[in-house]
Amino acid sequence: MRKRRWRAVLVLRKFLTCAICVITMTALLSVHVQVFSSSRAPDLPDPYKLPTTTTQQLDVNKYSRLGIEQEQSWSREQTPPHLSKPPLPSHKLDGARGNLDSKLWKPPANRDYWPCVEPGPNYTSPGESEGYLLVHTNGGLNQMRAGICDMVAVARIINATLVVPELDKRSFWQDTSNFSDVFDEDHFINALASDVKVIKRLPKEMSSVSKIVKHFRSWSGMDYYEGEIASMWEDYQVIRAAKSDSRLANNNLPPDIQKLRCRACYQALRFAPRIEEMGKMLVERMRLYGPYIALHLRYEKDMLAFSGCTHGLSSAEADELKKIREETAYWKVKQIDSREQRSKGYCPLIPKEVAMFLTALGYPSNTPIYIAAGEIYGGDSHMVDLQSRYPILMSKEKLASAEELEPFTNHASQMAALDYIVSIESDVFIPSYSGNMARAVEGHRRFLGHRKTISPDRKQLVRLFDKIERGKLKEGESLSKNIIEIHKRRQGSPRRRKGPISGTKGMDRFRSEEAFYVNPLPDCLCQRHSPNLNISLVIK
Numbered sequence: 001m002r003k004r005r006w007r008a009v010l011v012l013r014k015f016l017t018c019a020i021c022v023i024t025m026t027a028l029l030s031v032h033v034q035v036f037s038s039s040r041a042p043d044l045p046d047p048y049k050l051p052t053t054t055t056q057q058l059d060v061n062k063y064s065r066l067g068i069e070q071e072q073s074w075s076r077e078q079t080p081p082h083l084s085k086p087p088l089p090s091h092k093l094d095g096a097r098g099n100l101d102s103k104l105w106k107p108p109a110n111r112d113y114w115p116c117v118e119p120g121p122n123y124t125s126p127g128e129s130e131g132y133l134l135v136h137t138n139g140g141l142n143q144m145r146a147g148i149c150d151m152v153a154v155a156r157i158i159n160a161t162l163v164v165p166e167l168d169k170r171s172f173w174q175d176t177s178n179f180s181d182v183f184d185e186d187h188f189i190n191a192l193a194s195d196v197k198v199i200k201r202l203p204k205e206m207s208s209v210s211k212i213v214k215h216f217r218s219w220s221g222m223d224y225y226e227g228e229i230a231s232m233w234e235d236y237q238v239i240r241a242a243k244s245d246s247r248l249a250n251n252n253l254p255p256d257i258q259k260l261r262c263r264a265c266y267q268a269l270r271f272a273p274r275i276e277e278m279g280k281m282l283v284e285r286m287r288l289y290g291p292y293i294a295l296h297l298r299y300e301k302d303m304l305a306f307s308g309c310t311h312g313l314s315s316a317e318a319d320e321l322k323k324i325r326e327e328t329a330y331w332k333v334k335q336i337d338s339r340e341q342r343s344k345g346y347c348p349l350i351p352k353e354v355a356m357f358l359t360a361l362g363y364p365s366n367t368p369i370y371i372a373a374g375e376i377y378g379g380d381s382h383m384v385d386l387q388s389r390y391p392i393l394m395s396k397e398k399l400a401s402a403e404e405l406e407p408f409t410n411h412a413s414q415m416a417a418l419d420y421i422v423s424i425e426s427d428v429f430i431p432s433y434s435g436n437m438a439r440a441v442e443g444h445r446r447f448l449g450h451r452k453t454i455s456p457d458r459k460q461l462v463r464l465f466d467k468i469e470r471g472k473l474k475e476g477e478s479l480s481k482n483i484i485e486i487h488k489r490r491q492g493s494p495r496r497r498k499g500p501i502s503g504t505k506g507m508d509r510f511r512s513e514e515a516f517y518v519n520p521l522p523d524c525l526c527q528r529h530s531p532n533l534n535i536s537l538v539i540k
Contacts, residue, residue, distance in 0.1 A: 104362055105291050105427050108493035110450040116526035117262045119195075120255065126156070126197050130233040132206060133160035134240040138168045141182070141416040142440040146517050147244025149264040152196055153257050154216070154241075154248060157225045158233075161197045164188070165244065167413065175412045182413050184270045191268035195260055202238065211238040216247040219510035222254065250516040251499065258516070258523035265517060266447050266524075271417050274407065278400070279421030285399045286422060289368035289392055293358075294426030296419075296441070298348040298433035299382065300374040308336025309347035317378065345459030348433030351376075352385035353465050356475060357456060358430075359389060360483040368392045370426065372419035372437075374412070396422070429453045439518040445492060447520055453492035460486055496522055 135151045137144040148165050155162040164179050179185055189198045212232060217224060232239055241247070248261075270276065286292050304310070305325045310318040318338075326334055341347050349357065358367070369390050376383060387393055396405065396418050408414040416437065423429050423441045431438030434455065445451040464482065467473035498514035516523075 105452070107452040108450055108491050111494050112528040113450065113494050113521065113525045114528055115262070115266070115447055115524060117259045117267070117524050119259060123256050125194050127159065129161040129197055130159045130230070131161070131237045131239065132202055133158070133162050134202065134211075134238060135162070135165040135244050136168070136240065136242055137165050137244045139171060139245055140168075140436060141413040141420070142436040143245050144168060144413070145265065145269060145440060146436075146515075147247070148269060149261050149517070150246075150248040151241060151244050152192060152198075152264040152268070153253075153261050154225055154229075155196045156260060157222065157257065158230045158239075160239070161199060163202050164198060164200050175414075177411050177413050180272065181411070182272060182275070182417060184272055184276075187270050188268050192264065195263070206238060209237045210235065211240060212236045213240045213242050215242045218246050218507065219249045220247060221249045221252060222257075246515075248516075249510070250497070250513045255523065261516065262447070262520050262524035266444065271421070275414060275417045276421065278404070278408065279418050281404075282396055282399050282418060282422050283425045286368065286370050286394060286426075289394070291427040292368040292370055292394075293363070293428045293430055294370045294372050294419075294423040295354065296423060296429070296431040296433075296435075296438050297351065297354065297371050297373040297376065298431070298435055298438075299351060299376050301377045302374075303348065303433070303435070304377055306331055307341065307347060308333075308338055309341055310338045311342050311347060312350045312352065312382070313378070342462055343459075345457070345462065347458070347462075349456060349458060349461065351383050353461065354430075354432055355386040355389040356465060356468070357461060357483065359475065360480045361454070361487070362480065362484070363390075365389055366392060368394065370422050371395045372423045374415070424448070427452065430456065432456065433458075439515055442492065443515075443517045443519055446494075447524065450492050450494055454487060455490045455492075457486050457490060494521060494525070495519070 133151065133155045135148070137147045139147070144165075144167060151165060152162060154160075164185060167175070167177055167179055167182065169176055185200065189200070192198050212235075214229070214232070216229065229239070271279070301321070301324070304313075305321040305328070308321075308325065310321060313321070325331055325336075338347070358369075367390060369392060371393055373395075380387075383393070396415070402409075405415075408418065420437065420441065423437075424444055429441055429445060429451070430453075431441070438455075442453050442455070445453050461483070464473065464479065468475065468479075473479065497516070497519040500509040501512040504512045
């Protein structure tokens with residue numbers, strides 16, 4: 001009996017032990033499942049919420065936002081269906097992403113310079129107009145942009161009503177775009193209301209009044225416009241400016257006129273909404289690849305024909321470009337020594353040289369690069385060296401579908417505007433040649449906080465690259481150190497605009513100056529601690 005009772009106690013003890021274990025395990029499992037079922041981001045205040053998609057992490061505040069429907073559509077579509085290749089996996093972009101805070105991507109110190117473009121205390125609204133100023137702009141997009149802004153200032157100086165300028169439709173590009181196709185016309189008029197009266201078209205009653213077509217003198221100052229040009233109001237009610245490029249001096253103008261030029265360029269002259277929306281979309285898609293370089297690769301047919309630069313081209317290609325130059329009536333210089341041009345640094349870097357330059361600076365092969373350019377002369381045959389070193393070469397044609405680009409295709413100014421936006425928003429901007437777009441983008445990036453802009457010293461680079469070609473120098477650490485040292489002070493840091501080259505006279509003196517829109521300092525950028533600081537931040 002005692003043994004049976006003892007066995008019963010043992011069985012009961014085991015049963016209770018098992019029951020306790022089961023209960024404990026059930027409780028633990030229940031807690032574990034509950035933890036995982038509720039493991040989501042807590043409801044935090046808006047500033048602390050984590051992004052739910054990759055695109056929400058993008059820095060896209062500089063340009064006007066797309067509609068809600070478009071934004072939601074894009075956030076759902078991580079890889080656009082039209083891309084030939086999807087963005088590389090994040091681990092393959094570690095080289096580019098990991099260098100975000102390194103010297104490769106870090107912008108120069110802006111030394112507390114900020115936009116200061118508001119007029120002075122004695123500045124008044126425009127008075128009664130003396131007459132109408134018509135403007136025929138000339139050149140490509142960025143040449144026209146600068147000319148339009150100068151004509152705003154000229155209209156203020158001569159007290160004219162400015163008729164919305166006419167864009168150049170007769171240049172090499174044969175673009176039929178009107179002002180409102182490229183720029184936000186209503187915003188332009190409204191933004192300048194306190195400075196200049198701007199109207200969309202000349203009133204009908206003015207069609208029969210006396211007019212004069214005038215070629216304004218290049219790089220002219222206040223005396224010329226207040227004297228010779230303003231005196232024309234005595235005989236004419238309408239003055240038509242035959243050209244708009246470089247008609248206003250870079251320096252020695254009243255502060256309020258200089259600030260007005262900046263307000264016109266960086267505040268009033270916005271691109272048309274559909275261009276800004278498309279540009280913003282391209283920036284978003286480019287940022288999926290990580291921090292990127294915008295490379296303004298001036299290697300289009302018109303550029304090479306105009307400059308006479310034929311290095312790296314076949315004899316047949318060189319002959320084709322020469323023929324274009326000879327047959328283009330408004331290009332005055334016909335006979336050009338290509339070798340001499342290149343040795344002086346007057347030629348754009350060719351794609352192969354750009355590749356060597358980027359490598360020497362230290363940018364890894366997985367660096368995303370946006371090609372801001374028109375059609376590259378010779379196509380893929382001239383891009384092989386650059387493509388082999390930097391395979392993530394993108395362009396608007398690769399980032400957007402043909403259907404998305406269709407409204408802008410066949411309009412050179414509108415396509416150039418898209419490149420302009422992506423270039424302004426890039427982490428680093430590098431032009432292969434200092435043309436109109438390169439200068440305009442550099443100046444705009446300075447105005448927006450001295451964003452990193454590397455300006456290649458083509459004259460010195462060509463000497464080094466020619467040594468490599470002759471076998472007297474090899475790529476490697478020595479070349480890299482040399483090129484990095486050459487470009488230490490060519491990265492867009494704050495400095496005053498350069499004046500004329502010593503010893504130059506006449507028009508050559510003005511021509512040797514740094515253009516106003518390349519560097520708006522000191523006129524439109526002030527240090528924060530300056531006693532006369534009048535900060536006007538412009539955020540697009």
